[in-house]
Amino acid sequence: MSAAAGAVLDARGGQAARREHILDAAEACFVRNGFHRSTMQDLAREAGMSPGNIYRYFESKEAVVLGLADRERARGGALVERLEREGDRRGALLGIIERYFLAITRETAVLRVEIWSEANRNPDIAAMVVRSEEEARLWFTQTLAALAVSPACDPVALYGAMGPLMKGIIIERAILPDYDPAPSVAHLLGLIEAGLEGRLPAAHGNETDR
Known part of the structure; x- marks a missing residue:
C-alpha cells in the first residue's frame, strides 16, 4: 500500500x-x-x-438522530448475525430479547421514546421508524415461523401480540427509574412459547384480523 x-x-x-x-x-x-x-x-x-x-x-440535528438510528440498526444486525452464527435461531431470539428488553438501560429507553416522539413531527424520522419497525417485524415473524412447534402457530398474530408488550417494556423503562423489566420479559417469553405451540390466546389472535 x-x-x-x-x-x-x-x-x-x-x-x-x-x-x-x-x-x-x-x-x-x-x-x-x-x-x-x-x-x-x-x-x-x-x-x-x-x-x-x-x-x-x-x-442538522435531524441528521444526527438519523445517524443514531442507523448506528443502532447496524449494531442490531451485527448482533443477530453473531448470535445466529454462534448458535441457532432460538438462541438468537432469546439473545435479542435479552439485549433489547431485559438488559435495556434507562438511557437507551429514553432515547428510543424521544425518537418515537419526534417521528410524529418529522417525516424523515417517521420514515426511518417505519423502516426499522418493518425490518423488526420481518425478522421476528420469520424467526417465529422457523421455531414453530405446531401447525397452529400463527407467526403474524404472535408478533402482533408481542409488539405492544415489547414497546410497553421500553416505555416503562424510560419513565420509571426503578422499573424492573424482568417480570414483563418473563411474560413475553411465556407468550412466545404459547404462540409457538399454537396456544395463542384467542383475544390476541383476533386482533390481527380486524
Missing part, C-alpha cells in the same frame, strides 16, 4: 471515529435534555468540538 493510500485510510478511520464521538455526545444530550431542548451548540460542547466541526459531519 502506498503512503498516500494509507493516509486516505487513516483519514477515513479518523472521520468515522469522530462521527461516533459526535453520536455518543448527542445521545448523552438527548437523554439528559430531550431532543427539542438540545441544540447543535449543546452537542458541540458535549463533544468538545466547535459547532462548525459538528456541521462537517451532520448538517
Whole structure:
C-alpha cells in the first residue's frame, strides 16, 4: 500500500471515529435534555468540538438522530448475525430479547421514546421508524415461523401480540427509574412459547384480523 493510500485510510478511520464521538455526545444530550431542548451548540460542547466541526459531519440535528438510528440498526444486525452464527435461531431470539428488553438501560429507553416522539413531527424520522419497525417485524415473524412447534402457530398474530408488550417494556423503562423489566420479559417469553405451540390466546389472535 502506498503512503498516500494509507493516509486516505487513516483519514477515513479518523472521520468515522469522530462521527461516533459526535453520536455518543448527542445521545448523552438527548437523554439528559430531550431532543427539542438540545441544540447543535449543546452537542458541540458535549463533544468538545466547535459547532462548525459538528456541521462537517451532520448538517442538522435531524441528521444526527438519523445517524443514531442507523448506528443502532447496524449494531442490531451485527448482533443477530453473531448470535445466529454462534448458535441457532432460538438462541438468537432469546439473545435479542435479552439485549433489547431485559438488559435495556434507562438511557437507551429514553432515547428510543424521544425518537418515537419526534417521528410524529418529522417525516424523515417517521420514515426511518417505519423502516426499522418493518425490518423488526420481518425478522421476528420469520424467526417465529422457523421455531414453530405446531401447525397452529400463527407467526403474524404472535408478533402482533408481542409488539405492544415489547414497546410497553421500553416505555416503562424510560419513565420509571426503578422499573424492573424482568417480570414483563418473563411474560413475553411465556407468550412466545404459547404462540409457538399454537396456544395463542384467542383475544390476541383476533386482533390481527380486524
